[in-house]
Amino acid sequence: TFTPRVFSGIKPSGGLQLGNYLGAIKRFVGMQGTMETIYCVVDLHAITVWQDPADLANGTREVAAGYLAAGLDPAKSILFNQSRVAAHAELGWIFNCVARVGWMNRMTQFKDKAGSNAEKVSLGLYAYPSLMAADILLYHATHVPVGEDQKQHVELTRDIAAKFNHDYGVDFFPLTEPVIDGPATRVMNLRDGTKKMSKSGDSDMERINMLDDADTIAKKFKKAKTDAEPLPETVEGLKTRPEARNLVDIYAALDDTTPETVIAQYAGAGWGTFKPALADLAVAKLAPISQDMARFMDDPAEIDRILAQGADKARAIADPVLQRTYDIVGL
Ligand code: ADP
Ligand code: NA
Structure with a gap:
């Protein structure tokens, strides 16, 4: 049996976006105090795609500032960046030798990111999930809060743990559980409701950045793609309306409530009512965090x-x- 312990991470590759906050950081902070919590800025994962070195160093501090501004308390959680703990890369190599090529070939995120260019991407991008397994299993983490996009990678982590335990006849690594809960486990792109919101998209209008100012947030929600119907009377009415569902989910997550409650409040309302209300709520929740982030960013030595x-x-x-x-492997 393993002591309950949480591990999760965020890549410093571009500014934090609303999906990172609602699907990850806000939930990470909420788990503080419930069990031991370890949160990482996964800079080794960021360089699977080339990063400008100065931007990367700044991005690492920005993600750290995002965690701290959102309420991560270094007295309650361990906060660090991956490259400073060499054991991640070392265990990652061992797991490269445990994981199978066929397993990596099934990773949908790799297929999405590599697209038709799979021969030209870095070997690191392909092997990324086995480094992620090392991140988690180095701490014998039992729970990994993530957004839905990372579910398959946590499942692969379990496969790697099970194969290692089996191959070496040990019960050394836990079978880690993904924790995917709440209304915002998959925040969608504001301009194309079929894609998830992410740090790097084609256009800045697709995402809400943690550091966007109030006017920008209002403008982006105003221009968010929707249908022309008013909000339905019940959440069932959102089933075939992905863009509407996304905005209701975002509202619910920001307001610490459920989509049912949001719909009860806004049933029959048009977008001209709902979008400004959503923008106001987002600004009210995000402005204090972005102000705090800026304050932390003013003192990089303190973050370091x-x-x-x-x-x-x-x-x-x-x-x-x-x-x-x-020792187990014989090295
Ligand atoms: P990104 O995809 O923005 O580069 P990362 O890969 O660094 O973000 O993911 C950091 C965390 O944020 C992960 O737990 C991931 O599942 C979560 N996350 C990223 N985008 C979203 C989203 N659109 N909705 C919900 N969670 C998300
Ligand atoms: Na991601």
């Missing part, structure tokens, strides 16, 4: 200090797990 302390705490857990893994 917090990350360095977190890395020390992370190493204290990760290094013995790696040493034990080496």
Whole structure:
């Protein structure tokens, strides 16, 4: 049996967007105090796609600032960046030798990201899920809060743990559970409701950035693609209306309530009513966080200090797990 422990991470590849906040950071903060919590800025994952070095260093601090501004408390959670704890890369290599090529070939995120260009992307992008398994299993994490887009990777983490345990005749790595709950596990793009919102999209109008100002947020919600119907009387009426569903889900997640409650409040309302209300709510919730983020970003030395302390705490857990893994493997 394994002590309950949470691990999750965010890539510093472009600014934080609303999906990162509602689907990840806000939920991470909510899990503080319920069990041991370890949160990472996964910079080694970011470089699976080329990053400008100065932007990457800044992006790492920005994600750290986002965590802190949203309420992550370094006294309650371990906060660090992945590259500072070398055991991630070391265990990642071992898992490259456990995971099968056929498993990687089934990863839908790789197919989406590589598209028709699969021969030209980095080997790291292909192997990314086995490094992610190392991130999680180095801490014997039992729970991984993520958005729906990461579900398949957490399942692969379980496959890697099970194969390692089986191949070496041990019960060393836990079978980690993904935690995917709440109304915003898959926030969609505002201009194309078939795609999830992400840090890098074709156009900035597709996403709400954590650092967008109030006018920009209002403009983006105003221009969000929807149908022309008013909001339905019940949530069942959203089933065949993905864009409407997305905006109601965002409202619910921002307001710590359910889509049912939002619909009860706005049944029959038109977009001319709902979109400005959603924008006001988003600004009310995000403005204090973005102001705090800016404050943290003004003092990069302080962020670096917090990350360095977190890395020390992370190493204290990760290094013995790696040493034990080496013993098991015969290295
Ligand atoms: P991105 O896809 O924006 O580059 P990451 O891959 O760094 O973000 O993901 C960080 C966390 O944010 C993960 O738990 C991921 O599932 C979550 N996440 C990312 N985009 C969304 C979204 N649109 N809706 C809900 N959660 C999301
Ligand atoms: Na992602």
